[in-house]
Amino acid sequence: MAIINYEVRLKNSSSYDKEDIEASLRKIFELFDEYPTYLIPKAEKARIMRYINEIMDETDTKNLERDFNIIEECVAEIIVFEENENRVGLPGAKLGSFHLYHVDKADGEEEHIDEEEAEIAACQTWMLPNRSFYGLWESLHYKSSLKSDLVKYAETSFLLSQKSVNNTLISWNKVILFHGPPGTGKTSIAQAFAQKLAIRQICGYQNTALIEINSHSLFSKWFSESGKLVQKMFSKIRDYADDKTIMTIILIDEVESLTSARSGSANEPADAVRVVNAVLTQLDSLKKYPNVLVVCTSNITGKIDLAFIDRADMKIFVGMPEPKAIYSILESALNELYCKKVISGEYTLRAGGYDLPNPTDSERTLIAISDAAEGVSGRTLRKIPFLALMKFCEGAQQVTLENYLNALEKAIESDKIERQHLSDPEEKTSMKA
Ligand SMILES: Nc1ncnc2c1ncn2[C@@H]1O[C@H](COP(=O)(O)OP(=O)(O)OP(=O)(O)O)[C@@H](O)[C@H]1O
Ligand SMILES: [Mg+2]
Secondary structure (H helix, E strand, O other): OOEEEEEEEEOOOOOOOHHHHHHHHHHHHOOOOOOOOEEOHHHHHHHHHHHHHHHOOHHHHHHHHHHHHHHHHHEEEEEEOHHHHHHOOOOOOEEEEEEEEOOEOOOOEEEEEEEOOEEEEEEEEEEEOEHHHOOHHHHOOOOOHHHHHHHHHHHHHHHHHHOOOOOOOOOOOOEEEEEOOOOOOHHHHHHHHHHHHHHHOOOOOOEEEEEEEOHHHHHHOOHHHHHHHHHHHHHHHHHHHOOOOEEEEEEEOOOHHHHEOHHHOOOOHHHHHHHHHHHHHHHHHHOOOOOEEEEEEEOOHHHEOHHHHHHOOEEEEOOOOOHHHHHHHHHHHHHHHHHOOOEEOOOOOOOOHHHOOOOOHHHHHHHHHHHHOOOOOHHHHHHHHHHHHHHHOOOOOOEEHHHHHHHHHHHHHHHHHHHHHHHOHHHHHHHHO
16 A cells, blocks of 8 residues: 655744644645645645535534644645655555654854864764755656665665664675766765655664765875874764764765775875775774764776775666656756746646656657757756756746747757867867868
8 A cells, every 4th residue: 555755844943842743734634635745834725724624514623723723833844755756646545654854054064183283174064954955855866766775775774773683694884885977966866865864764863964074185185194084084973973863974975086996096005005994994993883874976986996896885876867857857947947937928847747648748848858968967957947048048037938948959959069079179170160
């Protein structure tokens, strides 16, 4: 049977206990024949109350009015788990869990390591869920299994930790590596995954910290001291890990700069070996902490030390988005332009419209654009809507969907030509001539 789960972001001002809010949510949601996929209480109140009035007698309605007021006072937004999105309307679906959370508004805090006369920015720490990563997970579109694989990984890891499974018999290192070409969303998915773990408390911890290690500054500036610095930094990390109430997620972005293959380091090979060894030893020592997860990203897998790659439980290739994901990325951008009234008139695109039945004309156009954009990175796709407006809408303040789609098509075409020129300078010269 399908089970529908929700994430519920609470207003920071809410004065009710989470239990009360959840009870009210449950009461209201149980009245639905079809569970809502997305709801902001204020906008939906009239519709929901009308629905409730039809099926309830007056006394019950009064009680529900109180529940509704609690929701309205405390809840900022409710979204359905995306793995449930297609099941929400199913008859007989059962209401599962509500994950209620507040977002922390504090920006990442820089932590420094004192090194002789200088202070080195070693890492940045956030308490999660954090406003900085709000909505990030939902904004990322990959081939369908990537996100659910991550969630399954965390759930399995938590299950084995909870059952105190012997790590020498079943070994998992709590290290994940995202690798792939530039601009495909590796850093973003790593941050978004950490935020998701915190919201759903998948690993069972009430508090979650994300520590993002600045591998570049550690490695390049203080090359000859790097081995020692790695140790110092990890001892800071252990301070967090020792607090058993906190789930600590360590993000080592662009890990290749820390672990660039021992043989490949031309200038100071001995030091490179020391650094790699220090990182590997430290990673091994973190293995015994059930509350630590290490997430690494790299866009040059070939340069990472093999011993390091071997330690990663999951090596996830993050590639260029497929046409269906491209459609979702572009549609979310168009939707934003429509909501902010840059696109005017009728808006006839549906989210996830790439494979919905009976596509509208605009959907057909966007599908064709998405097919043509295969091979373009997520980072470029997020920029193209801006370029389309700038270059191909003749400075208009407002533009119709049809005209904007035309501009989008041209912008993608023009980006392709520019990239071709960059990769083939000879052609560029001959074209100029
Ligand atoms: N698949 C995607 N879906 C939606 N947005 C994406 C996707 N891939 C990248 N983006 C967007 O592109 C931008 C860059 O992403 P990010 O920095 O995470 O890429 P990266 O793979 O870490 O790049 P690099 O290898 O250069 O470090 C972000 O704003 C991100 O939201
Ligand atoms: Mg990155």
